[in-house]
Amino acid sequence: MKITLNNNNEELNENEISVQQLLNIKKFTFKMLVIKINGNLVKREDYNTAIIVDGDVVDVIHLISGG
């Protein structure tokens, strides 16, 4: 399937994956993230159940300490 990840086109072998699987595949190991699928927030507790399918626009925002 094809998705848009952080404004880049990505082609994945799977037909659908969970948010957590995407994080594993893309090696996003960073702890503090805000994730959106098609503009809708996915909360931390839903990373295993929220499913990404063909055509989805996914944003993974890294939150960095400092202020």
Place this chain on the structure above:
Amino acid sequence: MTNYKDILKTKCVGIAGCGGLGSNCAVALARVGIGKLIIADFDVIIESNLNRQYFFFDQIGQKKAYALRENINRINSAVTVEAHDLKLKPNDILNLFKDCDVIVEAFDIANQKQMIIETVLSEMTDKPIVSGIGLAGWGDSNSIKVRQNGKLFLCGDAIKEVSENMPPLAPRVCIVANMQANVVMEILIDNLK
């Protein structure tokens, strides 16, 4: 055409955190004549804060929220400041900031940033939130920019995390804080969506 001052004086901005980002962003908005600021922080000023935060040596030991209110009043007494000495939790964010036109995320710790962004994006879906992400160290000014994701505006380099060798310092922290204030003005005056 309506003067920008006439628009700003009717607006209210919530500022979550009164450290390097929050104190400098609040002062910038006060100088341009924002109508009301709702500020919150649970912390006390210590000497090391003075490398970037808008406080003075004789304010060490004071509560940041109240000291910042005093400093804003000294700069522009026309600004209404509601100051809360409080460690913000999701319910506080919903209550304190419900009537704000924009929320500025000005925390220092990443999990606090995540908490407020998740709260606002899930529970206050129409509310713009302007976050400061990536401001440590010095130099590399051109990496600092604004990225928009729906109602979430991210100001900073999105890369440089604070660490022992990469402290938060006035020049870059104030660039990001003033960039946040600049985005707030765009949202309020130009109806940036």
